[in-house]
Amino acid sequence: MYNPYSLKGKTVLITGASSGIGKATAIECSRQGATVLLLGRNLERLTQAMEECEGTSHSVIQFDLSKIDNIPDLLGMLPELDGVVHSAGVNTKYLVKKINQERIDELLHTNYYAPALITQLLLNNKKFKKNASMVFISSISASYASVSNALYASSKAALNAFVRCLAMEIAPRGMRANVIQPGIIETPILKAYALTEEMQDFKNSCPLGHSGEPTDIALGCVYLLSEASKFTTGSIMTIDGGLTLK
Numbered sequence: 258m259y260n261p262y263s264l265k266g267k268t269v270l271i272t273g274a275s276s277g278i279g280k281a282t283a284i285e286c287s288r289q290g291a292t293v294l295l296l297g298r299n300l301e302r303l304t305q306a307m308e309e310c311e312g313t314s315h316s317v318i319q320f321d322l323s324k325i326d327n328i329p330d331l332l333g334m335l336p337e338l339d340g341v342v343h344s345a346g347v348n349t350k351y352l353v354k355k356i357n358q359e360r361i362d363e364l365l366h367t368n369y370y371a372p373a374l375i376t377q378l379l380l381n382n383k384k385f386k387k388n389a390s391m392v393f394i395s396s397i398s399a400s401y402a403s404v405s406n407a408l409y410a411s412s413k414a415a416l417n418a419f420v421r422c423l424a425m426e427i428a429p430r431g432m433r434a435n436v437i438q439p440g441i442i443e444t445p446i447l448k449a450y451a452l453t454e455e456m457q458d459f460k461n462s463c464p465l466g467h468s469g470e471p472t473d474i475a476l477g478c479v480y481l482l483s484e485a486s487k488f489t490t491g492s493i494m495t496i497d498g499g500l501t502l503k
């Protein structure tokens with residue numbers, strides 16, 4: 258059957274696969290025939306996510322990405338890859354007058370250093386198969402200002418810039434790198450907002466009238482990993498129900 262979104266025969270690493278967007282991405286990739294490697298810190302939730310995947314060829318990698326000195330250890334745990342989805346991320350809320358180096362590091366280590374260093378590691382050690390595709394989960398916050406969000410927003414803006422330059426570097430080898438910027442997606446990360454008035458306002462002002470589901474982003478990842486997107490690289494795809502139209 259004709260299916261340009263098929264991932265049959267592909268092996269895909271998904272970080273942050275124990276929850277939310279990463280978990281939904283692992284499940285949707287498996288439904289399209291991929292073998293997925295699910296990476297996160299919580300083994301129980303990773304295993305549960307793997308059990309929800311279709312097929313039996315998948316595996317979990319328990320790894321703390323905030324410990325960036327250990328990232329080279331990943332090399333021995335990974336086969337050759339057709340794709341990577343960098344979904345692991347954290348969000349903390351501080352007014353700029355309350356930030357310090359520790360708080361900056363906490364955000365940047367997981368949100369920026371880890372995807373950047375994993376990409377370096379995989380490229381430098383020829384871990385990517387021909388026509389490999391990388392997807393980086395950023396945020397509309399990268400270009401959308403809000404109070405107490407300077408660290409998170411700047412970590413995602415840095416990621417966006419990184420991916421656009423990366424796309425230029427890897428294009429001659431037929432490889433691709435793209436960003437997805439989600440809007441408000443119902444996952445545990447939203448607890449950083451703890452149902453603040455601001456969050457309720459965001460939800461109310463979304464043109465489509467509601468927040469998104471993890472699968473809305475996961476299916477964008479499937480597109481970017483598949484041959485359907487073979488002419489798409491360096492792009493920043495916003496999936497936000499129209500939130501940033503205004």
Ligand SMILES: NC(=O)c1ccc[n+]([C@@H]2O[C@H](COP(=O)([O-])OP(=O)(O)OC[C@H]3O[C@@H](n4cnc5c(N)ncnc54)[C@H](OP(=O)(O)O)[C@@H]3O)[C@@H](O)[C@H]2O)c1
Binds near residue numbers: 274297348394395
């Ligand atoms: N939900 C939204 O509204 C929204 C909007 C814009 C952007 N995003 C972005 O989407 C991505 C996924 O977030 P989500 O909404 O799916 O949140 P989530 O449900 O809280 O999932 C976050 C994932 O990141 C993993 N993670 C966090 N720190 C890690 C670390 N040090 N090492 C390894 N894994 C780590 C967590 O795994 P463990 O707990 O197992 O470590 C979990 O699987 C993030 O990059 C986030 O910034 C989300």
